[in-house]
Amino acid sequence: MSTKFVIEGLKSTIEGKEILKGINLEIKGGEIHAIMGPNGTGKSTLASTLMGHPKYEVTAGKVTLNDEDVLEMAVDERARAGLFLAMQYPSEIAGVTNSDFLRSAINARREEGNEISLIKFIRQMESKMKELEMNPEFAHRYLNEGFSGGEKKRNEILQMMLLEPKIVILDEIDSGLDIDALKIVANGVNAMRSEERGFLIITHYQRLLNYVKPDFVHVMMQGRIVKSGGPELAERLEAEGYDWVKEELGIVDETVGQEA
Ligand SMILES: Nc1ncnc2c1ncn2[C@@H]1O[C@H](COP(=O)(O)OP(=O)(O)O)[C@@H](O)[C@H]1O
Ligand SMILES: [Mg+2]
Numbered sequence: 250m251s252t253k254f255v256i257e258g259l260k261s262t263i264e265g266k267e268i269l270k271g272i273n274l275e276i277k278g279g280e281i282h283a284i285m286g287p288n289g290t291g292k293s294t295l296a297s298t299l300m301g302h303p304k305y306e307v308t309a310g311k312v313t314l315n316d317e318d319v320l321e322m323a324v325d326e327r328a329r330a331g332l333f334l335a336m337q338y339p340s341e342i343a344g345v346t347n348s349d350f351l352r353s354a355i356n357a358r359r360e361e362g363n364e365i366s367l368i369k370f371i372r373q374m375e376s377k378m379k380e381l382e383m384n385p386e387f388a389h390r391y392l393n394e395g396f397s398g399g400e401k402k403r404n405e406i407l408q409m410m411l412l413e414p415k416i417v418i419l420d421e422i423d424s425g426l427d428i429d430a431l432k433i434v435a436n437g438v439n440a441m442r443s444e445e446r447g448f449l450i451i452t453h454y455q456r457l458l459n460y461v462k463p464d465f466v467h468v469m470m471q472g473r474i475v476k477s478g479g480p481e482l483a484e485r486l487e488a489e490g491y492d493w494v495k496e497e498l499g500i501v502d503e504t505v506g507q508e509a
Contacts, residue, residue: 251277251278251279251444251445252276252277252278252314252315252331252415252416252445252446252447253275253276253277253278253313253314253315253316254275254276254277254312254313254314254315254415254416254447255274255275255276255311255312255313256272256273256274256275256299256310256311256312257273257310257311257312258271258272258273258309258310258311259271259272259273259295259298259307259309259310259311259312260272260307260308260309260310261294261298261305261306261307261308262305262306262308263294263304263305263306263506264304266506267308267472267505267506268291268294268305268472268505268506269291269294269295269298269472270291270471270472270473270505271309271310271472271473272295272310272472272473272474273474274449274467274474276416276447276448276449277447278415278443278444278445278446278447279442279443279444279445279446279447280447280448280464280465281442281447281448281450281461281462281463281464281465282447282448282449282450282463282464282465282466282467283449283450283451283452283458283463283465283466283467283483284449284450284451284452284467284468284469284474285451285452285453285455285466285467285468285469285483285486286453286468286469286470286491286503287453287470287491287503287504288453288504289503289504289505289506289507290469290470290471290472290503290504290505291469291471291472291473291505291506292420292421292451292469293337293420293421293451294472295451295469296334296336296337296418296420296449296451297334299312299319299327299332299334299418300324300327300332300334300418301319301320301322301323301324301327302324303324307320314330314331314332314415314416315415317330319332325357328354328357328358328412328414329357329358330415331414331415331416332414332415332416332418333408333409333412333414333416333417333418334418334420335402335405335406335408335409335417335418335419335420335422336405336420337420337421337424337451339393339401339402339404339405340392340393341391341392341393341394341395341396342391342392342393342394343391343394344391345391345392346388346389346390346391346392347387347388347389347390347391347392347393347404348370348371348374348388348389350392351370351374351407351408351411352365352367352370354408354411354412355370355411355412358412373411374388374407374411375388377407377410377411378407380410380436380437380440381403381406381407381410381433381434381437382403382433383400383403383404383407387400387404392404397425398424398425398426399425399426399427399430401425402422402423402424402425402426402430402434403430403433403434403437405419405422406422406434406437406438407437409437409438409441410437410440410441413441413446414446415445415446415447416446416447416448416449417438417441417446417447417448417449418448418449418451419438419448419449419450419451419452420451421451421452421453422434422438422450422452422457423452423454423456423457424453431456431457431460432460434457435457435460435461436460438450438461439460439461448461450463454487455483455484455486455487456487458480458483462480463480463483464479464480465477465478465479466478466479466480466482466483466486468482468486468491468494470491470494470495470498470500470503470505471500471502471503471504471505472505472506475494475498475500476494476497476498491503
C-alpha cells in the first residue's frame with residue numbers, strides 16, 4: 250500500500266495557549282514537503298503534536314496515516330505505524346548507548362520473536378554510519394551525550410535510515426551543520442527517498458533545499474499554513490526573506506502564542 254498521511258484542521262494548545270490554529274496538509278509516498286517560516290510560528294509545535302508529545306493537547310482536527318487514526322495512538326504506536334521525527338533539539342540519555350538505543354528502537358517496531366539479530370543489526374548500523382561519515386565510536390557512546398550539534402543531527406539521520414519509517418519529519422535538521430555535514434545529511438535523506446515514504450522537512454532557511462529538492466513548499470505563520478507553492482517559493486524566500494509574504498497577507502506579527 251502506498252503511503253498517505255493526512256492532516257485536517259489540526260489545532261493544539263500548550264499550557265492552555267493555542268499554537269496550532271488549523272493545519273491542513275496531505276503527504277503522499279514519494280513526496281517531499283517543506284514547511285518554512287520564521288521562528289515562533291508553530292513549526293516545532295506541529296512536529297511535536299504529530300508525534301504525540303504529552304505537553305501538547307490536540308483540541309480539534311484529524312490525522313491519519315493510511316486511514317489509521319494517528320491521534321488515537323500512543324507515541325510508541327505512532328512510531329510503530331511508521332511515523333518518525335528527527336527533533337530540533339535531540340535529547341541526551343546518559344547510561345544508554347547509541348547502539349543499544351537503536352537496536353531497541355528497531356525491535357520495538359518488530360513482532361515479538363522476529364527481533365533483528367545482533368550480527369545483522371551491527372552490519373546495518375556500521376554501513377549506515379559509514380555513509381554518514383560518522384566515527385564508529387559513536388555507536389558505543391551514550392545517546393547524544395556530549396555530541397556536538399552536528400553530530401546529534403547526523404545521529405538523527407542514522408536513526409531514520411535504520412528505522413525506515415513511512416513518514417519522516419525533520420525539524421531544523423540543517424541547523425548547526427557546516428556545509429560538508431549538510432551535504433552528508435542531504436545525501437542520507439535523498440538515499441531514503443522512495444515511493445513508499447513521504448517527508449516533511451521543517452526549516453527556517455532554504456539552504457538544505459538546495460540539496461534535497463522539495464515537491465511542495467509551505468509557509469507557516471501564526472500557527473497556520475498561510476502560503477503553499479513549489480520549489481520556486483523557497484527560492485523567493487531565500488532571496489527576499491519573509492516580509493513580502495507578511496505584506497501580501499496583511500500580517501504584522503507572524504509569531505503565535507506570545508499574546509499576554
Ligand atoms: N514548551 C513550551 N512551553 C510554552 N510555550 C511553548 C512551548 N513550546 C512552544 N511554545 C509556544 O509556541 C510558540 C511556537 O513555538 P514553536 O512551535 O517552537 O515555533 P517554531 O518551531 O516555528 O520556532 C512559541 O512562541 C511559544 O510561545
Ligand atoms: Mg522550531
